[in-house]
Amino acid sequence: MTPLGIYIHIPFCNSKCAYCDFYSRCGTKNEYNEYTEALINHILEAQMRSSDYVVDTIYFGGGTPTAIGEKNLIKILAAVYRSFRVDDGCEITCEANPNSVTLRGLKKLRRAGFDRISFGMQSADASELRVLGRTHTFEDVKTAVEWARKAKFSNISLDLMYGLPSQSIESFLDSLDAAIGLMPEHISCYSLKLEEGTPLAERPETLFLPSDDEQADMYLAAVTRLRDEGYEQYEISNFAKEGKLSRHNMKYWTLGEYWGFGPSAHSLVGRKRFSYIRDTALYIDAMHTHGEVIDRIETINDSGRCGEYLMLGLRTAAGISGDVLEKKYLTYFDEIEKVLLKYHKTGHTDFDGHNWRLTPEGFLISNRIIGDALDALEESEHLVRPLNGYIRKD
């Protein structure tokens, strides 16, 4: 049986952050219930396909999952259990805002089987939080983590952001230290990206954003600091204490299969990548009428799969292996290796005798390196190297 991750999208938030372009909005209690019902229908419908799989990760993301209330979240989780075979050691994560949880609610979630909680902390600096449109304070984060511990969560993650308006490297490191001080098992560190159509992107020249160089310095300082504190980097933006990496997120980067439910949720099931329509009302409606919910669908062929292995694998600290490319994807590796070697000279890649990976400096320019590697892959596509054979183009 194939392992499967389940993603549940909750497209609601109590307030919209200034940088966010994900699909979410504020709802009413009634809508929350309606939506929960629609999701449950959808999950039960998936039963037809579920017999091939064993679910080993479940992830509630958003939006703010806790916005719809713990009761609804637990009902949805129960539906997953009814529809799928769920592994005993299944990792079950819920995202939450630091000021959207209560001790009672957290306890309920924990009892229902949630074992991992991820708080959007973003910064410890009050004015930075204000610019982002976050409604919580660092005090809220502290309290939320305390409560989560009381509720017996032994796997807590905090999200941080760098490259914020007016942020200095010092203030960023202060936030990082504040986060480390709360002793979470996992820390994610994302750079702020201005997304078109968000309030923050309207007048970028007025934001005093740190330069690319300053942002690079922040990132590298964070990598060092986290390593010193025992957080191992396992992906561009993700760091974890030993054994605490997000197994669900790892699926995205290692071509593991996952099925996302809810509007705008993305899936990789078998060879198909698909996503559902973005509009919540239409999504709910489609669940009632058995209408069309697919927004986009694409079947990934062998070479597409190999490209994804390169593109996603190079995001991880494990990196990619020439052996896998040649033996699993039957792809000629030499051209790609040349690219990686070129970046090795500038300190952007590393080779351990088996795997090629990007260094932290390399992660910072990963778009460039991955782009070059994919071009090399495209150029090698007409070259064939059968298993154990050494037929060269010359």
Place this chain on the structure above:
Amino acid sequence: MAKKENIRNFCIIAHIDHGKSTLADRLLEHCNAVTEREMENQLLDDMDLERERGITIKARAVRLDYLADDGETYVLNLIDTPGHVDFNYEVSRSLAACEGALLVVDASQGIEAQTLANTYLAIEHDLEVLPVINKIDLPSADPERVKGEIEDIIGIPADEAPAISAKMGINIHDVLEYAVKYIPAPKGSEKDPLRAIIFDSRYDSYRGVIVYLRVMEGEIRPGMKIKLMASGAEFEVVETGYMLPRGEKKTDVLSAGEVGFFTASIKNVTDTQVGDTVTGYDNPASEPLPGYRTVRPMVFSGVYPADGAKYPDLRDALDKLKLNDASLTYEPESSAALGFGFRCGFLGLLHMEVIQERLEREYNLDLITTAPSVIYKVKKTDGEILQITNPLNYPNPSEIEWAEEPFVAASIISPTEYIGNIMELCQERRGEYKDTKYLDQTRVELHYNLPLNEIIYDFFDALKSKTRGYASLDYELSGYRKSDLVKLDILLNGDPVDALSFIVHSEKAYARARRLAEKLKEHIPRQLFEIPIQATIGSKIIARETVKALRKDVLAKCYGGDITRKKKLLEKQKEGKKRMRNLGSVEVPQDAFMAVLKLDE
């Protein structure tokens, strides 16, 4: 054959946008030369580009039959003239084919520099210049003021000038009567040996070159052997005829006074230069018609295909354009940065733009062009004199005894309020002030001597923006002057980029070098290592910028397993990469080469 006393050969002179083509269309319509159904606006301008830019690039002629109020039928030959300073010579040859000119003046704008230049040209050719006041339908029209202006400035009577609106079709009849009444019939006897002036030619893949001409004396018939007096080429005439607004009519003969065409299985327009005199092979005229000169390109630029593999396509396209455009010159050149291309010579900036646009549109080529250059004359210390059109061939400073650059006499007409701005601009472009002439209380004509190489760098754009579009410019080459010129080279990461070198006056070198380095910095993306951009004269660095090493280009999040964004981003990146040129170790986007052509933006 038409009665000679009933022939009227004339052209229309107007500033861009003053309505020349619209008037031509109305005249055609009025003579029932075209039915309304056939009427497509502006029949005479048949190139897309001409229609878009509102200018005529190539001259053409049509013959109309007009039944006048006096009961006589007149033959009207309307010869269109190119409407831009770059094509001054072609204008003059078109004028030489006429006895009269309709001078179209916008009833609200009044006279402009180009109108004046072409009017003087017409007067020089002894043409009867008949003013026509157009656009009287506009609320701001003031025909009486404009008539006064014509009399004061040009000194020709304007009291009988028809006030018309070509657009609305008002008073078109008056224009035709006026033309028939005042334009003299052609002189010249059909008994004399043949002399005809070529004013245009066009290549047709079935018939060879179609030569447009005006017969001054004698006759030309199919089967006759002819000779071109300047080029010395000889041909046997295959067909003669004249053009109708739609199609053409073949004739047995074209006689003195008539305007038409002939074909003679001519393979190349270079054999039939505009201005050349056609005469009989057996009974030649003793003297050619006056005024012929070879057209020489004034502005040069390297033209390269963006995709090196398209070089043969570019060559074919230039070959084809050349069939119709004797003034275009090109020869192969190669650049370390841009690969194989051509050094092309153009009459002027507009001609250059037109050719580049035609190459891109009609031949679907993606081009990179280098900064335009003029012809510099350099005397080397060993006595050799060089004519330099490509900065790469500029000798070392130590080998130069003197260098000269071409100057133009420029005339700028503008409302008086912009005098200060114009003077400032001309000053800044190393202009030498000659004089100011007040045309009336509100308008002024400024005369400057300007180096041509200052005009070819966005002078038009600067003039327009400094006068809110009101000023008009005309210029002609006035000769060469000694000048303190230097060659500026650009080094990227220590390596010279040949395609970016240019020749500049030493006083301008620092400012331009600085601006160029800044502009390149804006356009060259950060790469794995730091890239110094240096501008040098000889071995001396006069400007420097640095493109810092790339440190951050990352998509932080693959949210909820959505990898489509990431894929899109990588595709976009790939598109960008295709537009890069590898210069040694540095990747330079193609638009960087184009951006340095527009330093003032």
